Amino acid sequence: MQRLSKRIAADISQSLGKNQSEEEVIAYGLLGILQLISNVTLTLLFGWFFGVPFQALLLSFSVSMLRRFSGGAHAETLNLCTLVGLLYSIFFARFAVYLAHSELSVAILFGFCALVMLAAWYVVWARAPVDSPQKPIRSLEKKQRMRKGSFQVLIFLTLVVIALFIIGCNYKAAWSYGFSVVFGVLWQTFSLTIPGAKLLNNLDKISRIKEVKQE
Amino acid sequence: MKKFYGVVAAVSTIMAAMLATSACWWFYYQPEEPAALKDE
Numbered sequence: 001m002q003r004l005s006k007r008i009a010a011d012i013s014q015s016l017g018k019n020q021s022e023e024e025v026i027a028y029g030l031l032g033i034l035q036l037i038s039n040v041t042l043t044l045l046f047g048w049f050f051g052v053p054f055q056a057l058l059l060s061f062s063v064s065m066l067r068r069f070s071g072g073a074h075a076e077t078l079n080l081c082t083l084v085g086l087l088y089s090i091f092f093a094r095f096a097v098y099l100a101h102s103e104l105s106v107a108i109l110f111g112f113c114a115l116v117m118l119a120a121w122y123v124v125w126a127r128a129p130v131d132s133p134q135k136p137i138r139s140l141e142k143k144q145r146m147r148k149g150s151f152q153v154l155i156f157l158t159l160v161v162i163a164l165f166i167i168g169c170n171y172k173a174a175w176s177y178g179f180s181v182v183f184g185v186l187w188q189t190f191s192l193t194i195p196g197a198k199l200l201n202n203l204d205k206i207s208r209i210k211e212v213k214q215e
Numbered sequence: 216m217k218k219f220y221g222v223v224a225a226v227s228t229i230m231a232a233m234l235a236t237s238a239c240w241w242f243y244y245q246p247e248e249p250a251a252l253k254d255e
Contacts, residue, residue, distance in 0.1 A: 002246065009227070012220045024249035026224050029231030031246060071238035074245040129238040134245045137238060146238045 001038065001078055005031040035078070039085060046090050055093035055180040060085065062157060062184025069149030070128040071137070072191035073200045080203060088187055096179035100172060109175075110165070113182045117158055120189040124150045127192045157181055 009027035012018070018026065039060065047056035063085075075081040099109060129146035131137040137146065164178035190196040235252035239245050 008223070012224050015217060015220045016224060018224070021249065021251045022228075025231045025251055026227045028234065028246065028249050028252065029227030029229070030223070032230045032234050033227060067239065068237045074239065078246075132239055132245050135239055135248050 001034050002031060005034055035082075039082060042082065042086055043089050046086060047093060050090050050094055052090065052093035052097055052176075055096055055176050056089040058177055059093050059096070059180040059184040059187075060089045062181045063089075063188045066124075066150065066153050066157065066185060066188045067191075069146045069153055070124055070188065070192055071130040071132070071146070072188060073130070073197035074132050074134070075200050076204045084200070084203065092183040092187070093176075093180050096183055097176040099179050100168070100175035109179075113161060113165075113179070116182050116186045116189075117154075117161065120154060120185045123189045123192050124154060130192050130197075154185075157185055 006027045009023050009030055012026055013023035040057065043056050043060050044053045047053035050056075075084055102109075124147075128150040129137055129143055137143055161178050161181050164174045164181070168175035168178060191200070231249070231252060235248065
């Protein structure tokens, strides 16, 4: 995908007479668009196969919304990134549907959600924004803006979860969407922590060993 | 074709600017940011 975006950007730059710096920006944006399209398509496709297309998409969007401001751990390869995101979205969207129709008491289910949201608030307060070597956040002004944005997104997602649980009292399927948002927040919160970074780092190491073996 | 390329370039540049103002990419992969967009 990276090669494709660079090739298209090179064609565009040659045709429009753009310089090297503009070409790099176009390739960067193009990669973002291609990644967005491929992630949404794969999530919908596999989600449809497992009977949870919209729950998986909602979960994925919840992660992305919070991630935009809070940052977090990254996979070093694009394929691993896609695989991790896809597996998590589908598995936990399926689990969200299971929980919504389970016989577990409402107090346990809502208690779990409240606990996740409270943990998210604490982790975001303690750690956000978490930057990466590929995209360091140097200015204090941007750090403060990202922190503020993280809290605004958390407020929004908390309200969405509450609204979905209220709707779910009459229309139980709405609970599966509520749990999907909660699982999205849980994963993104985990990626802000040191164990979350270590997990992705270890997955990276495994994927690199496999690549070497294949060569 | 030039018009089409122009539209793709404009949309890609807007996307790049949106990504540059974020803390990181929206998914789990973060490529090296172009020098022109770096937060120095």
